[in-house]
Amino acid sequence: MTPAPAPASSPEPSRSHRRKAQTRAALIRAAQSFLAQGQTNMPVLEITQAADVGLGSFYNHFESKDQLFEEAVEHVLDLLGAVLDELTSDVDDPAVAFATSFRLTGRFHRREPQLSKVILHSALDLLGAQTGLAPRVRRDIQAGIESGRFTMTDVDVAVVCAVGAATFLGQLLHAEPDRDDAETTDRAAEALLRMLGVSADEARAICRSPLPELHTAELRGAVDEATIDGDAAR
Template structure:
């Protein structure tokens, strides 16, 4: 009985160390300098002991991959959460595109990591890529989108989104919301919707994650 709190404290300390290492990796990924960083620099940034790194990760590459997967899973889960009540598959897609571009304002670190980790954005097996592919396939099957291959459509969509995020860069800029709407309209039109319908869908208000959580 007396040993259980000690084990719990140890587990909590391990969890804090792992979280600190992942947070440091996210900072480096957002800065685009993760390739040059040493493990010593990572542990210094995380404010943990050098030796503790190897209690959680075997290599720097393993840590960086875990950080990217964490970010993409966080982003994908957010999009699932805030579009869950939509019945129109085209609106689900458009809202996801708009909210992803708006990460430049709302979650700038995530936006930079997505931009700097472009292949993982499309290809990570358990995060955003499969979610987007799922939504595109559903829209194709329902006849909502005129596409032949959802995987090619995903490549087109992710390329457009990444291009816009890269164009926006690191600093706050005016017109981010207009850019988010424009890329969503263009993609909807690419996938077979008329310009009028695409603009009508994109003009709909975006969901508010804070409000959704407050309703539960």
């Protein structure tokens, strides 16, 4: 019997395609660096110089500087969200899953200050974002309400409190570098659990339990990889 042909593998990106993807990644890295410094008023030329690419290359990838900055933020949000999802994938208790994600996010602010500041620069846009952290917060809170784990039933108010707490927590940790980020984050997570309806003793126990390791070095590498892979899929 003639063996069935092996399934065709996805073709490797061409050299020119790879070069374009690397240019896109360089532009996004440059944008993230400017965002982390709170700088967004520079001309496109300054961004391309920081990325070490030609000015004309910019418009092969982005229609405007605003579009570049939006994508730079979305990459970090999506990648952090994916890491948190992976680290809580085997957690059955919605209260523990919610607290774990919040506690890890708090630690992320101190461990990865540049990526954290990229997110915090667009803090006012986080609540209404369709990707990244806010939809995951809503999902986890909704799961807690539907399971009866949380007694607070207004999902919108709960999301506002959780996203607002995560955002201002990051700003606090940057403003006070000597503050214990783990202790501060765990106290905030405990307060949120109590707001959602978890008893004081249980909320404290959950927020004092061991956490999975947040591999931030992998997250930094994934930023570059995602920009290249995303462009290859275009």
